[in-house]
């Protein structure tokens with residue numbers, strides 16, 4: 001039981017988000033101060049409604065999260081990516097509780113308009129009620145699949161997707177205003193590696209990212225759904241890989257029970273360095289990439305992938321090699337590599353070389369460009385190519 005009022009809790013949340021440096025503009029901060037989150041989270045106690053953490057509000061029968069009030073810090077960061085201004089017409093996909101729609105209504109003001117789409121009818125109805133109760137009844141809540149957008153309200157200055165997307169739906173391309181912006185947590189690899197991208201419409205048929213934030217999101221459902229490929233290697237040990245990479249599952253399962261081959265690379269990284277995109281760089285180095293997660297409550301601790309890059313791993317179908325870290329000083333770690341499987345020595349050497357190469361190149365910020373799926377190769381920029389049903393993406397690195 002809290003003794004603090006919603007206003008006090010809201011101030012504390014805003015202070016937390018502010019202390020992490022997430023607010024860049026007074027507008028997003030003011031929107032957070034204005035929106036009474038607890039009205040959108042009925043049945044959730046006040047402290048939890050204002051805690052700086054995700055609140056899962058719906059789960060599938062197997063326990064996977066289907067809907068949530070996203071982590072407030074990430075919501076703030078994505079709103080800053082959106083640079084939503086008064087008068088903007090905004091389409092949000094993934095209403096959930098309606099909290100972000102209310103924040104968007106604060107940012108667009110009385111001269112703008114917010115339309116939000118939710119695939120789950122019950123959630124759409126409860127968000128509609130909550131928005132009305134909190135005096136945001138100007139927000140239009142549509143029950144439907146966001147992959148179709150909402151042509152009746154087009155065009156939109158901003159399209160904000162708040163669930164993990166595998167592709168840029170054709171409707172989003174069509175319904176975006178010239179010089180508009182899409183903010184989308186895009187899954188850039190079948191393992192679920194996701195970046196929230198702010199994609200600007202530079203010219204017709206060309207979107208270019210201005211910023212990529214590390215994040216994780218429940219995946220979009222409906223026609224644009226993509227489930228990814230998760231291999232359970234042992235109790236509590238899951239390897240997520242790309243859809244089409246060949247994997248001998250029995251061999252990889254045996255590999256994680258085999259002795260490991262580990263080494264330290266001599267490469268150090270400091271806490272203040274911009275290393276967040278090492279995992280994405282490994283993807284662009286044309287490796288067979290994966291993400292290894294270990295539930296330490298269920299596994300004996302022999303597998304030690306670092307959580308910093310969500311268990312960044314390379315594999316060859318039978319053997320895995322993953323990135324490790326050990327502390328050298330309070331703000332300095334050393335990169336290491338551990339491999340399991342019949343080709344452990346070779347794969348560990350390969351990952352070590354890649355890490356040295358990464359260090360030498362020093363890539364910090366990716367640039368993701370998107371073109372429609374029918375764009376010929378010679379009209380694409382150079383970089384790592386990712387082809388999706390509706391779009392062709394390229395990932396390059398800022399010099």
Ligand SMILES: C[S@@+](CC[C@H](N)C(=O)[O-])C[C@H]1O[C@@H](n2cnc3c(N)ncnc32)[C@H](O)[C@@H]1O
Pocket residue numbers: 066067068069070075093094095096097098099100101117118119120123144145146147162163217218219220221222223224
């Ligand atoms: C992480 S929640 C959104 C968070 C939310 N915007 C907030 O204010 O915190 C993702 C939501 O997207 C919804 N969703 C998933 N697929 C969808 C689709 N194809 N179209 C519309 N909504 C979808 C889910 O039901 C879920 O409610």
